[in-house]
Amino acid sequence: MGVWEDLQQTPIEEVRRRAAIIDQWNDIDSVEVPGGTRYAWNDGGGQSSGWFFADDGKVLLLTFEHESALNFYDSDYAGQAEIFRGLPDELVALVANQPESYEFLNLTETPSENTLPHASGVFWFDGTTWHIAAGLIAYCEKNGITPLTDAGFSHDVGFDYAVGDCLFGKEFTPEAVIAEQVANGWYEEEGEKEEALIRLRSVFDAHDHHLGGGRRA
Numbered sequence: 550m551g552v553w554e555d556l557q558q559t560p561i562e563e564v565r566r567r568a569a570i571i572d573q574w575n576d577i578d579s580v581e582v583p584g585g586t587r588y589a590w591n592d593g594g595g596q597s598s599g600w601f602f603a604d605d606g607k608v609l610l611l612t613f614e615h616e617s618a619l620n621f622y623d624s625d626y627a628g629q630a631e632i633f634r635g636l637p638d639e640l641v642a643l644v645a646n647q648p649e650s651y652e653f654l655n656l657t658e659t660p661s662e663n664t665l666p667h668a669s670g671v672f673w674f675d676g677t678t679w680h681i682a683a684g685l686i687a688y689c690e691k692n693g694i695t696p697l698t699d700a701g702f703s704h705d706v707g708f709d710y711a712v713g714d715c716l717f718g719k720e721f722t723p724e725a726v727i728a729e730q731v732a733n734g735w736y737e738e739e740g741e742k743e744e745a746l747i748r749l750r751s752v753f754d755a756h757d758h759h760l761g762g763g764r765r766a
Contacts, residue, residue, distance in 0.1 A: 570753060578665060584639065597651075598611065609673050611668040613653060613703060619688075619707075637675075648661055670702065
């Protein structure tokens with residue numbers, strides 16, 4: 550089963566928990582946006598993801614792969630806008646004409662000065678089901694880009710890598726996250742893995758204690 554299917558089978562409360570923990574683990578502050586909350590991830594090399602949890606229960610997920618046919622140049626606001634088509638207006642409002650961030654720089658339309666964030670993948674949750682943005686599918690079909698194969702989303706979309714730390718479809722514990730990072734070549738120096746595990750355990754504990762106190766992260 551691919552990561553996309555694993556995401557769809559993960560309860561949305563657990564999706565939010567994982568997104569929030571990965572956000573904190575990467576020293577990124579969650580951001581209150583009009584009508585919701587954003588959690589983010591980046592690898593420091595141009596790839597990123599952003600989870601926008603709307604107050605009404607819907608969710609917008611953006612991914613960005615900088616070495617992608619879906620990396621729109623600053624002058625191509627129209628192309629970027631195409632892949633946002635088909636989203637509910639209230640989800641677009643979470644990211645349109647908002648301040649840009651390290652994870653998602655803005656493209657600006659001339660002369661209106663409207664903005665949208667750079668995104669190579671756009672996905673949304675309607676309260677029950679996850680969807681690929683209709684505009685993303687249409688843009689890829691029109692331009693000969695294959696967004697999804699039997700093996701998962703293509704490199705151009707950047708989905709699997711950008712949400713990989715959330716370990717959808719797998720156990721999500723501090724030990725599991727660190728083990729996954731070790732398998733990917735992290736923590737080669739003596740003691741690094743142990744230090745990272747201690748810090749990540751504190752992130753898990755702080756987040757889950759925060760939720761246990763009746764407050765939503």
